[in-house]
Amino acid sequence: MNLFCGKHSGTVILNKAKRSEESIINTKTRFFVRLRRTQNDTRNSFLQGDLNFKAALLWMVLFSSTVSGIDTGLKISDSPVEMHGFYEARAGYRLRNDRHQKDMSIMESRLQLDFASYPEWGDLKFKGDVVGDLVLEKFDFQTREAYIFTRPADNIDLTVGRQILTWGTGDLVFINDLFPKDWQSFFIGRDDEYLKAPSDAAKISLFSDTVNLDIVFTPRFNSDKFISGERISYWNSGNLNIEGSNAEKYVDKPDRWFRDYELAARLYKNINNYEYALYAYHGFWKSPGGERADGQVTFPDLNVYGASVRGKIGKGIGNLEIGYYDSADDRGGKNGSVNNSEIRYLAGYKQEIGKDLTLGLQYYIEQMLNYGDYLANLPSGPARDEFRHLITARLTKLLMNQNLRLNLFAYFSPTDKDCYIRPNINFKATDNLALEAGANIFFGDYPNTFFGQFRYNSNIYTAVRYSF
Amino acid sequence: MSNRIIIFTAVLIFAGFSFASDANKPDVEQIVQKANLAAYYQADDGKAKVTMTITDKKGEIRNREFVILRKDIADGADQNYYVYFLRPADVYRMVFMVNKHTLPDTDDDRWLYMPALDLVRRIAAGDKRTSFVGSDFLYEDVSGRNLAEDVHELVDSNDSVFVVKNTPKKPDSVEFSYYTVRIDRRTSMPMRMEYFDKTGRLYRIIESLQVKDISGFPTVTKSKVSDLNSGSSTIMEFSDVQYNIGVGDIFTERYLRKPPADVRR
Numbered sequence: 001m002n003l004f005c006g007k008h009s010g011t012v013i014l015n016k017a018k019r020s021e022e023s024i025i026n027t028k029t030r031f032f033v034r035l036r037r038t039q040n041d042t043r044n045s046f047l048q049g050d051l052n053f054k055a056a057l058l059w060m061v062l063f064s065s066t067v068s069g070i071d072t073g074l075k076i077s078d079s080p081v082e083m084h085g086f087y088e089a090r091a092g093y094r095l096r097n098d099r100h101q102k103d104m105s106i107m108e109s110r111l112q113l114d115f116a117s118y119p120e121w122g123d124l125k126f127k128g129d130v131v132g133d134l135v136l137e138k139f140d141f142q143t144r145e146a147y148i149f150t151r152p153a154d155n156i157d158l159t160v161g162r163q164i165l166t167w168g169t170g171d172l173v174f175i176n177d178l179f180p181k182d183w184q185s186f187f188i189g190r191d192d193e194y195l196k197a198p199s200d201a202a203k204i205s206l207f208s209d210t211v212n213l214d215i216v217f218t219p220r221f222n223s224d225k226f227i228s229g230e231r232i233s234y235w236n237s238g239n240l241n242i243e244g245s246n247a248e249k250y251v252d253k254p255d256r257w258f259r260d261y262e263l264a265a266r267l268y269k270n271i272n273n274y275e276y277a278l279y280a281y282h283g284f285w286k287s288p289g290g291e292r293a294d295g296q297v298t299f300p301d302l303n304v305y306g307a308s309v310r311g312k313i314g315k316g317i318g319n320l321e322i323g324y325y326d327s328a329d330d331r332g333g334k335n336g337s338v339n340n341s342e343i344r345y346l347a348g349y350k351q352e353i354g355k356d357l358t359l360g361l362q363y364y365i366e367q368m369l370n371y372g373d374y375l376a377n378l379p380s381g382p383a384r385d386e387f388r389h390l391i392t393a394r395l396t397k398l399l400m401n402q403n404l405r406l407n408l409f410a411y412f413s414p415t416d417k418d419c420y421i422r423p424n425i426n427f428k429a430t431d432n433l434a435l436e437a438g439a440n441i442f443f444g445d446y447p448n449t450f451f452g453q454f455r456y457n458s459n460i461y462t463a464v465r466y467s468f
Numbered sequence: 469m470s471n472r473i474i475i476f477t478a479v480l481i482f483a484g485f486s487f488a489s490d491a492n493k494p495d496v497e498q499i500v501q502k503a504n505l506a507a508y509y510q511a512d513d514g515k516a517k518v519t520m521t522i523t524d525k526k527g528e529i530r531n532r533e534f535v536i537l538r539k540d541i542a543d544g545a546d547q548n549y550y551v552y553f554l555r556p557a558d559v560y561r562m563v564f565m566v567n568k569h570t571l572p573d574t575d576d577d578r579w580l581y582m583p584a585l586d587l588v589r590r591i592a593a594g595d596k597r598t599s600f601v602g603s604d605f606l607y608e609d610v611s612g613r614n615l616a617e618d619v620h621e622l623v624d625s626n627d628s629v630f631v632v633k634n635t636p637k638k639p640d641s642v643e644f645s646y647y648t649v650r651i652d653r654r655t656s657m658p659m660r661m662e663y664f665d666k667t668g669r670l671y672r673i674i675e676s677l678q679v680k681d682i683s684g685f686p687t688v689t690k691s692k693v694s695d696l697n698s699g700s701s702t703i704m705e706f707s708d709v710q711y712n713i714g715v716g717d718i719f720t721e722r723y724l725r726k727p728p729a730d731v732r733r
Binding site (some may be wrong): 084085086116118120123149151157159163164165166192193195196205207212268270273275310311312315316317319350351352355356358401402403428430431432434465467468 | 522524528530531555556557558560561567575577584585586587588590591592593594595598599601602603700720721722726729732
C-alpha cells in the first residue's frame with residue numbers, strides 16, 4: 001500500500017510563521033504556497049499543460065479523421081468511433097471541523113467522454129474529464145486515457161500513450177503495483193476509478209507458452225497524487241501538528257525526460273488457474289519518501305522486487321504477495337531524511353458467504369529494515385513501529401436484482417491503533433441513472449499514524465451519475 | 469459346466485430384454501445428455517450477440533447487451549466462455565470470463581476485467597443459482613446445470629416431446645424441489661422448463677420461443693424466463709450467431725485486458 005507516509009510522516013511546514021488562526025483558508029498563505037510551488041514547477045506545469053493540450057489536439061485530429069473521413073494525409077481508419085461517458089454531480093461534507101480546510105470535502109460536476117475506435121490494426125482510445133470543482137474553485141480538463149494499442153505480431157501487444165495500469169493481487173492494498181495512485185480522490189469520495197491516476201507510458205507485452213512478460217516504460221516519473229495538504233490535512237512532523245491547506249507540501253520531483261524514468265516489469269504465468277507473477281520496478285518512491293533540510297519533500301530512488309500468487313482455495317480465492325522495497329538512496333538506513341528499505345507482505349482471501357454476499361479479508365505487514373538506524377537518526381517526534389500490521393475487510397451485498405449494491409471496506413491497524421472505513425451504497429435507478437452515497441471515516445488513537453492523522457478529514461458524500 | 473451355460477444363457481436373455489425395453493422406452497440419461505449438448509455444446513465453438521430485456525412487475529425495463537464467445541474443451545464436459553459487455557453504459561467494455569468445469573465438486577473459475585481501473589479480478593465462485601447480470605436468468609441457466617446434480621426420470625413422452633423430471637440429489641443446495649423439461653424429440657432442444665418450489669408450486673418458467681437452424685445446428689435464438697414470485701421476466705435474444713469460427717486461445721489474461729478483434733466485429 002503505497003500511500004503517502006514518509007519515514008515519520010515527514011514533511012516540513014512551508015510557512016514557518018506562526019500559524020494563522022484567522023480563517024479556514026488562509027488566502028495569503030495559499031497564495032504564497034502556490035507562488036513557491038509555481039516557481040519550483042513553472043517549467044513543468046507549462047510543459048505539462050502544453051503536452052496535455054497537444055495530446056488532446058492530436059487525438060481530436062485522429063478521431064475527426066476517422067469520424068468524418070477528412071483526408072489528413074495520414075489515413076488512420078475507416079472504422080466508426082464509439083462514444084460513451086457519464087455526467088456526474090458529487091457533493092460531500094466534512095464530519096469534523098478542520099480550520100485548515102473548507103467544510104465541503106467535495107463539490108464538483110464532471111463530464112467524462114470516452115471515444116474508442118477499433119481499426120484493423122488496433123485500438124484508438126481517448127477518455128477525458130471536464131470538471132468544475134467548487135472546492136478548489138477551478139475548472140479543469142483532465143485526460144484520463146489517450147493511447148494507441150496494436151498487436152504488431154502474434155505474441156506482442158503494445159500500448160503507447162496515457163493509460164491506466166494495474167497489476168498485483170491486493171484489494172486496495174498495493175505492493176507491486178507502482179503505477180500512480182490518486183490518494184486525494186480516494187479519501188474525498190470520488191469514484192474508485194479515480195484512485196488510479198494515468199501513466200504516460202509505453203507498455204509492451206510479450207506472450208509465449210512458457211511465460212508472459214509485461215514491460216512498462218514511463219519516460220518521465222509519474223508520482224502519486226499524494227496527500228499534500230490540499231483538501232486533506234495530514235500530520236506534520238516538522239511542527240508536530242496537523243496541517244492542511246495552510247501548509248501544502250513543497251516538493252522537489254524528478255522530472256527530466258528519459259533520465260528520471262520508471263521501468264516496471266511483470267513476468268507471469270497461469271498454471272492450472274493459479275496465477276504466478278514476479279515483479280520488478282526501478283524508479284522512485286511514488287509518494288514523498290524523504291525530505292530535505294530546507295523542507296522540500298523528495299522522491300528518492302526506489303527499486304522493488306516482488307512476487308505473487310492467486311488462485312482457488314476451498315470455496316474462495318486466496319492471494320499472497322510480497323515485495324522488497326530497496327530504498328536505493330539510503331540502503332544502510334542511516335540517512336534520516338530518506339525512507340528506509342522495507343519488506344511488505346500480503347495474504348488475502350475472499351469467498352461468497354451468502355446469496356450475492358461476498359466477504360474479503362486481507363492481512364498486510366510493512367516491515368521497516370534497519371530499524372535501529374532509523375531510531376538513531378530520527379530527528380524528533382514519535383517514531384514509526386518497525387512492523388505495521390494492517391487488516392482489511394470488504395463486505396459486498398447485492399440486492400434488488402443486483403441494482404442495489406452495499407459495500408463496506410475497512411482498514412484496521414492493530415499496531416497503529418487506527419482505522420479507515422469506507423461504506424458505500426450504489427443504487428441503479430435505471431440502466432443510465434445511478435445514485436450513490438458513502439463516507440470516508442478515519443479514527444485513530446494517535447495523531448501521527450497512517451490513518452490517525454486523517455481523522456479531521458472524515459467525510460460523507462453523495463452523487464448522481466448519468467451514464468451513456 | 470452346465471450351470472455355467474445356464475447362467476450364460478440367462479444373462480443373454482436378460483440382456484435381450486433390456487435391449488428390447490431400451491427400444492420402447494429410451495434411456496432418460498441419453499435424452500438429457502443429448503438435450504445438454506443441443507442447448508450448450510452446439511459445434512466446437514460459437515459466437516453470438518445477446519440482448520436481454522428485463523421487465524419487472526411494474527413494467528420497468530432494463531437492457532443488457534453483450535457478445536459471447538464459447539469454446540468447448542470436449543462435448544458435454546469443460547468449456548470456456550468470454551463475455552464482452554456493450555450495455556448498459558456503466559459496464560461497457562467490461563469482460564467476464566469463465567472456465568466452466570463439469571467434474572463433480574469443482575467450481576468454475578471466473579474473472580472480471582474492469583477497464584476503467586485496468587483491473588483483473590478473480591471472482592470467488594459461489595452459488596450458481598444467483599442472477600446473471602441482474603436478469604431473471606441465473607448463472608446456471610446460462611452456463612448449464614451439471615447433469616450429475618439431478619436424478620432424471622422420463623415422466624411423459626409422445627411423438628414430439630419427452631418430458632423429464634429432474635430432482636436434485638442435494639435438495640438443500642437449490643431453491644426448487646424439482647423441475648420438468650419438455651424436450652423436442654427432433655432437435656433434442658429443451659423447449660420449456662418448469663420449476664416447482666418446496667411446496668410443489670410452480671414458480672418459474674423458461675421457454676424457448678424461437679429455434680432456428682444456423683449452419684445446420686438447431687439454435688434457440690429467443691428465450692424467456694418468467695419469475696412468477698417476483699412478477700419479473702427476461703427475454704434473451706441471440707443474433708449474429710456463428711459456429712465453428714475457430715475461436716482461438718483467447719481465454720487468457722491477455723485477452724481479458726485487450727479483447728480479441730472477434731468480439732468487436
